[in-house]
Amino acid sequence: MVLVLEMLACSYLMVSVALPQISSHFQTTQGVWILTAFLLVGAVASPLLGKLADTHGKRKVLLACVLLSAAGALIAAVAPTFPMLVLGWALTGLLSPCLFLVYALIRDVYPPRTVTMAVSVSTTGMGLIAVPAPFFTGWIVDNFGFRGVFWFFVIGLSLLAALIRVTTEESPIRLPGRIDLIGATLLGMGLAGLLLGISFGPDWGWTTPSTLVWLAVGLVFMLAWLASARKLRDPIIDLSILSQRPIALTSLSSGLCWAAIAAFVMLLPMMVMTPNDLGLGYGFGADAGEYAWFHAPDAAMTLVGGLVVGALVPRVRPKLMMIAGLALVAAGSLLLAVSHDSKAMVILLAAVIGLGGGMGYAATPNLLIEAVPRQLLATAGAIASTAGNILPAILPILVFAMLNSHIAFVAEGSALYSDTGISIGFAMVAGAALIGALAAMAIPRSIQQADAPSAPLAD
Template identity: 55%
Template sequence: MHTDISPENPNPTDSTESDQRGWTPRLIGSLVTIVLLLEMLAVSYMMISIALPEIAAHYRTTQSAWLLTAFLLVGAVSCPLVGRLADMHGKRRILLGCTLGAALGSLVSALAPTYPILIAGRALTGLLTPCLFLSYSLIRDVYPKRTVPMAVSIATSGMGVITVAAPFLAGWLIDGFGFRSIFWFAVIGLSVLAVLLVLTTDESSVRTHARLDLVGATLLSVGLAGVLVAISFGPKWGWTAPGTLACLVGGALLVGGWLASARLVRDPLIDLRVLRTRSVALTTLGAGACYGAGVVYSLILPLMCMTPAALDLGYGFGVTAKGFAVFQAPFGAATMVGGIAVGLLVPRIRPRQLMTAGLVLETVAALLSAGVHDQKVLLMVFIALFGLGQGLIYASIPNLVIEAVAPQLQATAASIVAVAQSLVSAVVPILAFTILNSHIALVAEGRAFYADLGITLVFLLSAGVAFVGAIAAYALPRKIHALTLDRGSATGPAPSVATAGRG
């Protein structure tokens, strides 16, 4: 591996002056642009969830889940390929391409005359998913060193803002202009942000010389897609149905083929030596657990809070989608506080410790939520506690990746983490709904309402996933070194390490 020298950074080895620089108006503009871009990722997912009933009614479909699954599938399978392209051709360039690709997908959805075309547009919008790791990898490359911990913390935890505003914004757009307005909102927002990204943010000079592993990309992408389709639709099709088994077994075989090819080719899509290092592997496991626990917790909250109290199920406040924002507000605010805290504390406290603390907070909050379903104030406190944990973890993940690998491997390592986040986020909700569907209390007007025990068990599932992540985070090395890989075959020399700036 080696680093190119670009006109933007003619002497990347002489970084003393750059390291000492602080915040400038242009740098602040760059960070605001990146934060807003990542907010669009959260907006895209949340607004679709709120608009699902109207979309299903308009297209007269019962396959609403595809709107979420298509987004998730493309997000998961694109991460490794996007990460490698970013290492080869520049992180800002690929980030810009993903942003414009997502804008095009939103445009297709806004104009879609049929449901399959809407799904195709939604799938293309899944290119927003790699923007998360591309953003903090780019920050690591082009921001002054002293600003990096705070910048990545704000960029990743800034997504908490949208948990407060999205229900109000989505409700206003959908009620006033119809469901297509949320796609037009994305088209306009992403297009403006693409321009701002070019104007405010430098391109990284870090490059990795390698061939693009198209065979590996095909095997991994199609394999992951097959597994995720099987997991997503297994409960509907039946776990022993031919379609489910074909997707699951076929996908697993293709992923196995990718694993074999990755050991043979000179420049694999994902160098498995990166994943074999303890720091990257445990960070990946902890990040996947964080996202899985968070998805389940966020899934059960609106279901629980929007259930009518008159049903006397032991839970439920009967709030509307807009009214649920009252419960989301403490979550979003606490998430931002946790992220900012990481930016302030990282110079003195290791990201490993902060990530462990965040996962412990999530575990405790989910356990407390499992025990109390009918006390609004207490529940809001528990929600805030969970949000604080999420903020600590979100901001710790990029700091850990930055510590764990050399600049040339930032996007590649971060893409591995992103794949784990997407996969766990796809699997755990299936388990949650399997639990809930085993504890249906009653069905009214075609809607299932679940027994209090089912709600409790799902909160316990969230707590269990978070606890697994806490163990992984605690097991991270106390002293992390930046991994570098010799340029050679995938089966060649063992990884070498260079001591990170903070040992």
């Protein structure tokens, strides 16, 4: 299960490193849609899969997610066009729900005294892949091109599916419920419309009919989803659960933590791999292998952040861990916005941001465990996962929309952004983390667990 979540962490990291080469190969300024489509599928699928996991078994759903993700990686590996690559990697977005499926399954089958540390370690990873991943990714991209990244996921996920089938126990916890396909469709269409309008707005013009139509379509579908969620018996996202302050604020703060790290991971290789002789005011001209030295400390400190939370949560409330983590992300990103012309400073600040992100990641499941009973953990985790996919899908789109308004020049089909644009991008990361910290501060000091709607059913 740790390796599954390591693959989830590497999915964003490895594709981010390959993104400049992918954008250049397909000559597109919309490379961010590879990551956005991945997160969008995860956002829409998470609440559906949370319901399925609660009703049919968390292990079954986890195994299905890993197998379908491997199929998506295969499509991306052989994709002849950029839209086909986006489609394939979007299917691999089914790795995202594995985050809450893993810690919900751990809570059900692990001895109670080991749950807190197991969840923290699993959420941030044991470092088996995450720390060497930047070096491994650089080697793959430099020697096999961007398609090598996708073939790595085809092979790795296929092997993990076999391991899950052999080694992982099924949860005995069941919660009856229905699957809301209508809500999933409305939510997916609404998010897609809004993200398309925001993404292409800088190119089309914010007041052009095409931009306004997509934004209007997205808004209409989102309103329709809200209406259906209030009327349906078992909506895709139970607004009654989401209306509880601990769950809502945990979802918001964790979602903003993921969003800040997602945008940071997208910006860092873009800045570091830009040639330093172009007079842009940033860039070190690193190739994919050299970039690993900038990102490896970030990955290592993410692991440390998870271990810190696992060790301290029995004595320190996870709320405080979330606040501290987001404060570190905000501070590190703000300093990067001000100064990013020193390699040593960039590496140091990336490590600070990684530490804060690791603390935020590990605090999330512990906050949910504190707030909901076992029967509702997958459902509540799905809600948090939805926020943890929607917000990371939106923030990079907003950052790219801003960057595409600050293009310095285009060389060989690739857009190169101004120093002002890069600085604003890191400031946007800091702003998201700061808002997340404020949301975490508002989590009630005393939490009363939500009630399960009915008694669990045993196998």
